[in-house]
Amino acid sequence: xxxxxxxxxxxxxxxxxxxxxxxxxxDDDLGDxxxxxxxxxxxxxxxxxxxxxxxxxVVTNQGGVARGAYSEADVDAVHQxxxxxxxxxxxxxxxxxxxxxxxxxxxxxxEEYRRDHSWRKPHPGMLIxxxxxxxxxxxxxxxxxxxxxxxxxxxxxxxxxxxVNPDEKISIEAKPTYAGKTFPEAVDFILKQKTNAPEAPAxxxxxxxxxxxxxSTPRALSNATNTDSDxxxxxxxxxxxxxxxxxxxxxRAEFTPLKMAASFCQLxxxxxxxxxxxxxxxxxxxFTKWMIGAGLMQLMTMxxxxxxxxx
Ligand SMILES: [Mg+2]
Numbered sequence: 001x002x003x004x005x006x007x008x009x010x011x012x013x014x015x016x017x018x019x020x021x022x023x024x025x026x027d028d029d030l031g032d033x034x035x036x037x038x039x040x041x042x043x044x045x046x047x048x049x050x051x052x053x054x055x056x057x058v059v060t061n062q063g064g065v066a067r068g069a070y071s072e073a074d075v076d077a078v079h080q081x082x083x084x085x086x087x088x089x090x091x092x093x094x095x096x097x098x099x100x101x102x103x104x105x106x107x108x109x110x111e112e113y114r115r116d117h118s119w120r121k122p123h124p125g126m127l128i129x130x131x132x133x134x135x136x137x138x139x140x141x142x143x144x145x146x147x148x149x150x151x152x153x154x155x156x157x158x159x160x161x162x163x164v165n166p167d168e169k170i171s172i173e174a175k176p177t178y179a180g181k182t183f184p185e186a187v188d189f190i191l192k193q194k195t196n197a198p199e200a201p202a203x204x205x206x207x208x209x210x211x212x213x214x215x216s217t218p219r220a221l222s223n224a225t226n227t228d229s230d231x232x233x234x235x236x237x238x239x240x241x242x243x244x245x246x247x248x249x250x251x252r253a254e255f256t257p258l259k260m261a262a263s264f265c266q267l268x269x270x271x272x273x274x275x276x277x278x279x280x281x282x283x284x285x286x287f288t289k290w291m292i293g294a295g296l297m298q299l300m301t302m303x304x305x306x307x308x309x310x311x
Pocket of ligand 1: 019
């Protein structure tokens with residue numbers, strides 16, 4: 001008698017890719033496919049990531065559409081060109097599986113595109129939509145980009161993040177998991193992380209599983225996968241928080257000219273107050289002068305400390 005067999009959708013990790021100055025060289029409004037030039041090492045890096053089992057998804061802000069610099073059809077044409085160039089030097093067709101872009105901008109010239117949108121990075125909307133559409137595990141996924149907003153979007157979605165721009169300022173809000181200079185460097189780091197911390201197989205990679213096997217029920221597999229993902233996300237969150245606290249402590253403990261000046265004023269205030277106290281029983285006018293001086297110095301100390309705290 002035959003057994004019923006059921007297959008489960010595979011929940012895989014993805015690499016979310018920023019487009020401009022991550023995959024292609026572009027500082028301007030690009031609506032012409034002929035203007036597409038891949039960054040060095042991108043084709044090879046994408047192939048390595050795909051070989052490691054990651055699904056590749058582009059997520060890009062395209063505010064040029066909102067400005068009327070080019071159309072959504074132009075964006076599609078550019079993306080087709082990128083896909084063609086990437087596939088041309090790879091072992092398979094469709095290496096980049098999907099392109100998501102956000103044409104909206106809160107200050108758009110064109111009214112139909114004028115709004116803040118959850119897809120616009122640093123919002124994580126595109127990543128979350130892709131995870132929904134493609135059954136992706138965000139906790140095991142990465143976001144690679146050249147801007148702080150890419151890091152923020154990735155972090156907000158629960159992904160690890162790689163920044164590939166040494167000139168971009170790293171803030172506490174946009175602290176990447178990895179910061180490097182080039183795309184290939186980020187790829188190497190991600191692949192090493194995967195090797196060093198092998199991930200639990202997610203849903204048996206599409207294999208079929210018999211319903212007759214009690215330990216392999218869909219619910220059990222699904223829960224195991226979610227638990228692995230949740231634990232990973234929790235660890236990363238704790239690590240990020242610890243790092244942020246450490247950075248904040250170091251920032252507060254940093255030496256600044258204002259702090260030094262405040263210390264000097266505080267010393268003067270104490271000195272003047274002591275000189276004033278030595279006048280007790282003597283001339284009132286002299287005592288008052290010393291004490292007023294001490295008070296002014298104390299006031300300056302407090303002002304400088306407040307300025308330092310705000311700065
Ligand atoms: Mg970019």
